[in-house]
Amino acid sequence: MSLRVSNLRLPVGEPEANLPAHLARALGVLPTDLGGWRVVRKALDLRDKRELRFVYNFEVEAPAAAPRADPAVHVESVTEPPFAMPDPGPAPLPHRPVVVGSGPGGLVCAYFLALHGYRPVVLERGTKVNDRIRDVRTFDEGGVFHPESNYLFGEGGAGTFSDGKLTCRGSGPDVMRVLELFAECKGQQPGRPNILYYHRPHLGSNRLPAVVKAIRRKIEELGGEVRFLTRVEDVRVDAAGLAGVATSSGFVAASAVVLAPGHSARDTYAMLAARGVPMSPKAFQFGVRVEHPQAVVNEVQFGPRHGHYESLLGNADYSLVAHGKNDLFTFCMCAGGHVIPSVSQEGFFCTNGMSLSKRDSPYANSGLVVTVPVEEFGAADVLAGVRLQEQYERKAFELGRGEYRSPVQRARDFVRGRPTTGAVKSSYPRGVLIADLRDVLPPVVAEAVRHGLPQMDRRWQGRFLPDAVLVGPEARGSSPVRIDRDSETRESPGVPGLYPVGEGAGFAGGIVSAAVDGLRTARALIAKYARPTA
Numbered sequence: 393m394s395l396r397v398s399n400l401r402l403p404v405g406e407p408e409a410n411l412p413a414h415l416a417r418a419l420g421v422l423p424t425d426l427g428g429w430r431v432v433r434k435a436l437d438l439r440d441k442r443e444l445r446f447v448y449n450f451e452v453e454a455p456a457a458a459p460r461a462d463p464a465v466h467v468e469s470v471t472e473p474p475f476a477m478p479d480p481g482p483a484p485l486p487h488r489p490v491v492v493g494s495g496p497g498g499l500v501c502a503y504f505l506a507l508h509g510y511r512p513v514v515l516e517r518g519t520k521v522n523d524r525i526r527d528v529r530t531f532d533e534g535g536v537f538h539p540e541s542n543y544l545f546g547e548g549g550a551g552t553f554s555d556g557k558l559t560c561r562g563s564g565p566d567v568m569r570v571l572e573l574f575a576e577c578k579g580q581q582p583g584r585p586n587i588l589y590y591h592r593p594h595l596g597s598n599r600l601p602a603v604v605k606a607i608r609r610k611i612e613e614l615g616g617e618v619r620f621l622t623r624v625e626d627v628r629v630d631a632a633g634l635a636g637v638a639t640s641s642g643f644v645a646a647s648a649v650v651l652a653p654g655h656s657a658r659d660t661y662a663m664l665a666a667r668g669v670p671m672s673p674k675a676f677q678f679g680v681r682v683e684h685p686q687a688v689v690n691e692v693q694f695g696p697r698h699g700h701y702e703s704l705l706g707n708a709d710y711s712l713v714a715h716g717k718n719d720l721f722t723f724c725m726c727a728g729g730h731v732i733p734s735v736s737q738e739g740f741f742c743t744n745g746m747s748l749s750k751r752d753s754p755y756a757n758s759g760l761v762v763t764v765p766v767e768e769f770g771a772a773d774v775l776a777g778v779r780l781q782e783q784y785e786r787k788a789f790e791l792g793r794g795e796y797r798s799p800v801q802r803a804r805d806f807v808r809g810r811p812t813t814g815a816v817k818s819s820y821p822r823g824v825l826i827a828d829l830r831d832v833l834p835p836v837v838a839e840a841v842r843h844g845l846p847q848m849d850r851r852w853q854g855r856f857l858p859d860a861v862l863v864g865p866e867a868r869g870s871s872p873v874r875i876d877r878d879s880e881t882r883e884s885p886g887v888p889g890l891y892p893v894g895e896g897a898g899f900a901g902g903i904v905s906a907a908v909d910g911l912r913t914a915r916a917l918i919a920k921y922a923r924p925t926a
């Protein structure tokens with residue numbers, strides 16, 4: 393039996409080598425009486441600025457006698473089921489399973505299918521990650537936009553140039569298995585927090601391409617295949633059911649298709665809607681990026697000894713909520729990061745954020761978003777939310793003079809409804825232009841931002857607004873569409889054999905949750921079918 397020991401609080405400077413001694417003292421036993429133990433969570437507690445602490449949770453093999461010594465520490469017995477995959481189902485797949493999209497959802501699904509001998513074929517519209525790095529850099533530096541190789545499309549999906557925060561609301565063996573896969577693929581990062589238990593694990597955009605490449609190589613070594621510059625353009629169904637997919641490079645026969653296109657493949661959504669694949673409109677997050685000098689964030693979060701804590705912990709992050717008719721909340725905060733052009737379609741503009749593993753830019757940025765309810769979409773059809781995004785993204789493109797410059801406004805001016813004057817500094821790489829950001833936000837979002845910003849400023853004792861710059865819009869906080877699926881079988885109710893997965897299908901919001909969704913779909917597919925015969 394294992395014990396879960398939680399709430400052991402230690403100063404942030406305490407060396408991890410001393411953990412066994414602290415753990416034994418908290419349990420009232422000698423260090424030599426401790427059996428196996430491991431950290432399962434390590435979180436930073438910023439509440440007492442005089443002495444910041446890490447709060448540790450452990451899993452410990454029950455010591456022989458444990459009269460608990462520290463009353464602040466909670467001890468309970470735990471029995472968690474181990475990670476498991478099913479035996480293959482009875483009916484063999486007539487064709488190799490096809491996975492559409494190589495983002496975290498598709499890639500991790502393909503990895504587990506490959507691991508169990510199903511030799512998946514991954515179809516990815518974009519390029520290999522090395523070519524993608526070149527195309528993204530060219531765009532950042534003011535060069536041309538590549539519609540199939542950008543921040544959203546290409547090997548690794550949106551995950552490749554994401555910030556690489558591996559946070560996930562869920563927990564349990566599937567989440568741990570995905571984190572173990574990422575940890576195995578990320579290479580050495582001496583001195584970095586352990587992603588298996590740190591409460592805000594972060595890889596950084598510079599580390600992600602290697603992870604993506606390593607997972608792809610594993611898929612290939614296990615008999616799978618990844619085809620790049622292969623865009624799925626149609627789903628073919630005949631009298632016998634799902635027949636395969638038509639792609640930009642020809643037809644691929646398949647009776648099981650995992651559909652993980654992410655939330656920016658608007659042409660794919662349109663194709664699915666035209667084919668009558670059951671889908672529903674879904675509330676989604678829309679807002680702006682808010683950017684501060686990182687030094688301000690460090691002072692607010694770390695307090696008077698911020699210099700000391702910066703040297704121990706690096707740059708600080710934050711998370712805030714402002715309540716109102718529609719809540720405003722920060723999302724995907726990038727400490728020491730950059731605002732980027734999160735563009736996947738020519739003629740449309742949208743921002744997002746990322747940081748490198750060192751998180752060492754002088755700027756901090758965060759999404760500042762509102763959940764837009766379906767009733768605000770202005771129409772009831774399944775693609776109404778997509779059109780709402782496009783309406784404001786097109787306007788933002790025009791305000792940026794068709795050059796993918798970003799509209800910006802000082803946050804204080806936005807709240808007061810007055811124009812910004814003078815130069816505005818931002819990490820956004822292609823240049824910024826002063827604008828009235830109300831022009832690029834649906835009224836429900838603009839109102840929640842105007843109402844919520846002063847609340848956030850009060851939470852920071854007047855330090856949030858003075859230096860804050862709004863950069864945007866950030867129109868794609870999540871998917872405006874759900875591709876329906878059966879909760880048991882994970883298949884589309886209209887097209888058996890079609891398995892919608894990940895963020896674009898509306899079942900995930902982030903790298904780890906999309907990857908876990910992919911893993912669970914691989915499990916469902918394995919349980920139903922035996923390995924392919926062809």
Ligand SMILES: Cc1cc2nc3c(=O)[nH]c(=O)nc-3n(C[C@H](O)[C@H](O)[C@H](O)COP(=O)(O)OP(=O)(O)OC[C@H]3O[C@@H](n4cnc5c(N)ncnc54)[C@H](O)[C@@H]3O)c2cc1C
Pocket residue numbers: 492493494495496497498499515516517518543544545546547548549550551552553554555556557558559622623624625652653654655656657660724732734744745746893894895896900901902903904906
């Ligand atoms: C800049 C940025 C920063 C982010 N930061 C974080 C973060 O720090 N932490 C976090 O958890 N999440 C972050 N996210 C969100 C995260 O990246 C996504 O939630 C995640 O990548 C979704 O995974 P997915 O597999 O569902 O879709 P995606 O990653 O979007 O992958 C979809 C893939 O499908 C391909 N595709 C689309 N249509 C087709 C088609 N018709 N045929 C073939 N291929 C197709 C695309 O090219 C793409 O490669 C960030 C996102 C962005 C854009």
